[in-house]
Amino acid sequence: MATSYRVPFVDPRKHYQRIKSEVDSAISDTLAAGDLVLRRQLADFERRLAEYVGTKYAVGVASGYHALHLSLLALGVGPGHEVITVGHTFVATVSAIIHAGASPVLVSVGEDYNMDVEALAEAISERTRAIIPVHLNGRLCAMDRLQALARQHGIAIIEDAAQALGASFHDRMAGSFGSAGCFSFYPFKALGGIGDGGAVTTDDPVLARTVTLLRFNGEDRETAELHAHGYTASLDNVNAATLDVKLRHLPRWIEHRRALAKRYRAALSGVGDLRLPHFDGTTHVDSFQNYVIRTSRREALREHLFDEGIETLVHWPKPMWEHKALGLDDPRLPETERICREVLSLPMNAELTPEQVDIVTSSIQEFFAQS
Numbered sequence: 001m002a003t004s005y006r007v008p009f010v011d012p013r014k015h016y017q018r019i020k021s022e023v024d025s026a027i028s029d030t031l032a033a034g035d036l037v038l039r040r041q042l043a044d045f046e047r048r049l050a051e052y053v054g055t056k057y058a059v060g061v062a063s064g065y066h067a068l069h070l071s072l073l074a075l076g077v078g079p080g081h082e083v084i085t086v087g088h089t090f091v092a093t094v095s096a097i098i099h100a101g102a103s104p105v106l107v108s109v110g111e112d113y114n115m116d117v118e119a120l121a122e123a124i125s126e127r128t129r130a131i132i133p134v135h136l137n138g139r140l141c142a143m144d145r146l147q148a149l150a151r152q153h154g155i156a157i158i159e160d161a162a163q164a165l166g167a168s169f170h171d172r173m174a175g176s177f178g179s180a181g182c183f184s185f186y187p188f189k190a191l192g193g194i195g196d197g198g199a200v201t202t203d204d205p206v207l208a209r210t211v212t213l214l215r216f217n218g219e220d221r222e223t224a225e226l227h228a229h230g231y232t233a234s235l236d237n238v239n240a241a242t243l244d245v246k247l248r249h250l251p252r253w254i255e256h257r258r259a260l261a262k263r264y265r266a267a268l269s270g271v272g273d274l275r276l277p278h279f280d281g282t283t284h285v286d287s288f289q290n291y292v293i294r295t296s297r298r299e300a301l302r303e304h305l306f307d308e309g310i311e312t313l314v315h316w317p318k319p320m321w322e323h324k325a326l327g328l329d330d331p332r333l334p335e336t337e338r339i340c341r342e343v344l345s346l347p348m349n350a351e352l353t354p355e356q357v358d359i360v361t362s363s364i365q366e367f368f369a370q371s
Ligand SMILES: *Cc1c(COP(=O)(O)O)cnc(C)c1O
Pocket: 063, 064, 065, 066, 089, 090, 092, 093, 134, 160, 162, 163, 183, 184, 185, 186, 196, 197, 198
């Protein structure tokens, strides 16, 4: 079935074909020059990424997970500290906290799937050392209220912006609000690499330097002095060269996603019991990493779409704490549990056509009309 979807969730082959010549030259030029590890192409990409996000620095790392983990370490987060994040996120957000030696405190999300600021306020304790708001699906959290709270309590913010490169709030880009912004270039993110990759953005020269040391086994490459027990976690140079090519296209790809989101919205408003994602408002520009709808009949709808040749995904089918091996306490977040039962991610990517969106929306209308 996977190869015969009429509307696949993502289409990596089509994505490559449309930029093939540029990507091929970036890769072959980089390989021909023997530029494999921490070379000019990485520095160029980091400079351009920082400029795009609006920070002084960007440091390429091996993944979004590493961006989070190294940011926590660079801020001195460790054993005895609590880090507040949301229960409704990708597991890597929480694994980074655990691997830093700190305790995750999971709070609820609001209607837009982002951190509930009141829940955050209640969760702050003497031991809270950092907050990780997650800008889910390409929509920013209420950063004004989050920053006010963090400032009042003297707590650092690390943004999990893995799904939000190019999205903004009050004209400021994701990744430019916190002490650190964490990005992922996992192949199916809006800016996807040829394998795993990530970056930390920051205005803080000390944080940028610490992450730069930690990603390369703690070594200062100029002096060979080892400053810490670090990690082998830099962003591959060949990957950086392709990301640099793709970053130039990203603004147009995001415009395309936004146009598709509008099309979904126009066709699906008022259909069945569907709840559709927010669209902008006066404060946000959303990048639509995912287009997530909500319905009490999720499983039946998903099956219907599958039968119609439409691929959908569920982010995520059960709350993290129900995966017993993770050893997480049940944070008692009934709304997050409901979300896990009700959300469905529809096809959304830069290669998706308006006609494919129409196939999806007609199938959904048909499903709700039949029953
Ligand atoms: C993708 C993602 C990550 C982790 O990124 P990787 O590059 O896969 O390690 C972290 N948080 C969120 C919200 C993500 O979507």
